[in-house]
Amino acid sequence: TQLLEQSPQFLSIQEGENLTVYCNSSSVFSSLQWYRQEPGEGPVLLVTVVTGGEVKKLKRLTFQFGDARKDSSLHITAAQPGDTGLYLCAGPKTSGSRLTFGEGTQLTVNP
Amino acid sequence: GAGVSQSPSNKVTEKGKDVELRCDPISGHTALYWYRQRLGQGLEFLIYFQGNSAPDKSGLPSDRFSAERTGESVSTLTIQRTQQEDSAVYLCASSLRTYGYTFGSGTRLTVV
Numbered sequence: 063t064q065l066l067e068q069s070p071q072f073l074s075i076q077e078g079e080n081l082t083v084y085c086n087s088s089s090v091f092s093s094l095q096w097y098r099q100e101p102g103e104g105p106v107l108l109v110t111v112v113t114g115g116e117v118k119k120l121k122r123l124t125f126q127f128g129d130a131r132k133d134s135s136l137h138i139t140a141a142q143p144g145d146t147g148l149y150l151c152a153g154p155k156t157s158g159s160r161l162t163f164g165e166g167t168q169l170t171v172n173p
Numbered sequence: 174g175a176g177v178s179q180s181p182s183n184k185v186t187e188k189g190k191d192v193e194l195r196c197d198p199i200s201g202h203t204a205l206y207w208y209r210q211r212l213g214q215g216l217e218f219l220i221y222f223q224g225n226s227a228p229d230k231s232g233l234p235s236d237r238f239s240a241e242r243t244g245e246s247v248s249t250l251t252i253q254r255t256q257q258e259d260s261a262v263y264l265c266a267s268s269l270r271t272y273g274y275t276f277g278s279g280t281r282l283t284v285v
């Protein structure tokens with residue numbers, strides 16, 4: 063059983079569409095992070111959310127941490143082909159411990 | 174250096190041979206992690222070094238896998254008697270404690 067469940071596993075959309083991907087857990091996390099991995103590269107940190115209910119925006123990407131700190135979502139507005147990649151959420155099992163990663167959402171944005 | 178450096182970037186080896194993968198973390202990063210990523214899949218944790226503490230080896234899949242780190246610098250991941258199922262991308266990351274990880278670009282290992 064994965065500590066962090068991501069959905070959907072795969073998502074293929076057209077350029078200009080909006081999308082949301084989810085990261086859920088039955089456990090409370092002190093923080094959650096989102097990474098994006100492009101082909102042939104390692105994952106790159108996009109954002110860290112720490113406070114329950116927190117919303118962070120990064121250009122067309124909006125990240126939200128659930129009030130109970132058990133889940134997070136990533137919303138992309140007007141997706142572009144450059145958004146294509148594997149999106150991973152991650153969080154520490156306990157405060158100060160190493161990160162546990164979800165299985166990821168593979169996003170493909172078609173021109 | 175400015176980022177995490179891994180070498181080689183690609184490695185093709187024959188089944189049964191030993192391989193050594195190298196990771197140069199960001200200077201000053203106390204924590205170093207190794208992950209394995211099979212094609213189209215997520216990250217599989219292998220091993221974690223934090224300063225001078227005993228490493229967390231709980232993710233190593235078999236005794237053919239081992240890793241070392243000298244102080245807070247370079248780490249090497251060694252796979253002995255490679256098998257075809259070892260074919261994957263091996264990613265290294267470093268961080269200050271357990272803050273955001275900085276990943277290298279990985280070593281793509283192919284066992285033929």
